[in-house]
Amino acid sequence: MPQQLSSKDASLFRQVVRHYENKQYKKGIKTAEQILRKNPNHGDTQAMKALIMSNQGQLEEAFVLAKTALKNDMKSHVCWHVFGLLYRAEKNYEEAIKAYKFALKLEPDSQPIQRDLALLQVQMRDYQGYIQSRSAMLQARPAFRQNWTALAIAHHLAGNLVDAENVLTTYEETLKTPPPRSDMEHSEAVLYKNTIIAESGNAEKALEHLEVVGKRSTDILAVMEMRADYLLRLDRRTEAEAAYIALLDRNPENSSYYDGLIKAKGILERDHKALKKVYDEWVTKYPRGDAPRRIPLDFLEGGDFREAADSYLQRMLRKGVPSLFANVKTLYSNPVKRDTVQELVEGYASGDLHSQANGTAEKQPNGDSSDFQASVFFFLAQHYNYHLSRDLGKAMKYVGKAIELVPESVEYYMTKARIAKHAGNFPRAAEIMEYARSLDEKDRYINSKAAKYQLRNNENEKALGNMSKFTRNETIGGALGDLHEMQCVWYLTEDGEAYLRQRRLGLALKRFHAVYNVFDVWQEDQFDFHSFSLRKGMIRAYIDMVRWEDHLRDHPFYTRMALSAVKAYLLLHDQPDLAHGPLPSINGSSGGSGDSAERKKALKKAKREQQKLEKAEAEKREAKKMSGAAKGTDGETKKEDTDPLGTKLVQTQEPLKDAMKFLTPLLEHSPGNIETQVAGFEVYLRRKKYLLALKCLLAAHAIDSSNPKLHVQLVHFRRALDSISEPLPSKVSETVVNRFETLLPQSLDLLEWNNSFLASHKASVSHVQAFLNAQLLLNPKNRSESEKDLLSTLDLENASIHDAIDGLELLTEWGSDQTITTISPAYEHEADDLS
Known part of the structure; x- marks a missing residue:
């Protein structure tokens, strides 16, 4: 039963609430304890004290006190609301929503509870629930504009475009006088309504609406772009042409405006003369512009391309623009254009500046100056370094010439x-x-x-030393701590991959988990914007943010990190001794080969090295504490990392289960990435989840049936099915056998199948390596011959450094002690000094 407070204590309780709202936590705790001395079982006061404690970092103690409060008063909406807030602080959004809903049953008219519930619903993408919550909030406060906009957003995100438009229209009809032009919130709301109309596919209605509201909008550029787009969609070409010309006058470097202008003029893609004429007009109008000179290189061909490329290249080289090669390398997908560019710039290097230009190149003074020559050599160095035109010997020669001119x-x-x-x-x-x-x-x-x-x-300490030159280095963790705070994903990923190559799995996993946490923070950071964007009226940007967040886990940064983390856990599963650090003498084996005495000696040495590292790290942390570096310049105490070397992570008893933390989002958000399916197969096969492993094989086969890793995995799966110790359930076995039969029929002779794979892909180094790997799986006795053949793949014409690295990893996987070191011809005559 709820306990009633005296008028004095009720006044004190209201002070507790105010102290919490004003973030005066110490005063709030003191006042709450004053109430509890007289009323020790008052649930609301206990709940408020728990809420304040959670904001002081005492979340576990807060949960205990909140549960006590609920026992004392199960029918208090305050207790249930606080319980929801505590779950929200713990990022347990599902339980928080349940608590909010229970609190709302007890107090249906509570706006704070309804608001907190709505914010969590949109965070969890429960759009139907969000619509209901926003509808209830609108009915409670219909005069508050944000409630109307929020309901429109809820319908929009749920895909109900007509309902979203109707909500905004209804609000506009309630306005007795139109808001002033300076009202940013109204300006954004009307443009947001226009985007909803456009998304519904009714371009004519969107244009009519834009013509009415656009003149009063503060975002002039957005109105111009939207209007030009609608006119083009409606095939009103004359007006669309004028609209895009107006946009180009504002920004003649925007390539999308040129695309719109050309479509408005009705010029066909194959009509190169007409296209060139359009761009030439803008070159005349804006002589210093780059886009109208560069874009024609994409569609021009033959002599026209040669003439335009000559003019463009000489112009940019004379200016010494460092980004020239980056600007033209997209042309290299066309071998003819690539060769033309090479021939032209090689001609400049030999002093032939005008013979190919037919008099069209710009005749500027100092054409043979050292700066021009240096720019030419620099371009050629990048050209021959690029993967579509690679000749590293020539690249090194030309960069050396450029450095001689500009040391x-x-x-x-x-x-x-x-x-x-x-x-x-x-x-x-x-x-x-x-x-x-x-x-x-x-x-x-x-x-x-x-x-x-x-x-x-693999020079991790040197790299951190360089990074420390641009960090504050004031907190525990020093430069590395700052890089974590700055969410420097690229560095943490590269650092983790370097440790992974060194087989220092603890530190590697530490970095990968740090990146995973960064993505979690990005996911959680959107929570504040659900209310902030409404208050500020930036609705279109908010919608873009929500849609971007929906694709957060298929970001290339996450994919790369997660695949490396899965690889680390697979290594840890296959070679448990790596938990103690790199073991040079046994890294080449899978854990079962090698002399037993030597293995024990290497393992003992690795343990000693690990203990030294842990001791040194503990001493470093203690020194930081003694120097008072636990606080930043703002006086805020920084949380100490109790496992800086990742020892706890690497001592896991279930590495494959831990790998699923990284793998599951990959399979959910990046199913079209074949590397994801390859990694999924490796994990599921080791976990003996044959149905899920087969699912990954089928997905990989649908993406690229000739993938070399898939080829090897098909053999792995066949061998795994043939060697199952306990029979699978009948339905599972039947499904696995029938579906796998479509990939690798049981009747096939695997040796012949493997030989035919080689015959089809004998020019590809990675496919040859896959053939050899599969061959060794099918006939383990021929290891020495397979190793010899693998080393010979380095002699193939198209062998790359990546192929060499893959081959080295394959030798390591086989347990081979054979390695080969080669020096690229680019370095045979290179001088040692850098100056």
């Missing part, structure tokens, strides 16, 4: 480092990039590139 150019040394990287010489690449960094120590970009190359060379 202090950071960009030139960066390109030299990239060439070294593509040649497989990672130590040299890191060394050159570090020298480039030393040429401009105030440039954060080159500092980050140097750190990245050091990570690629």
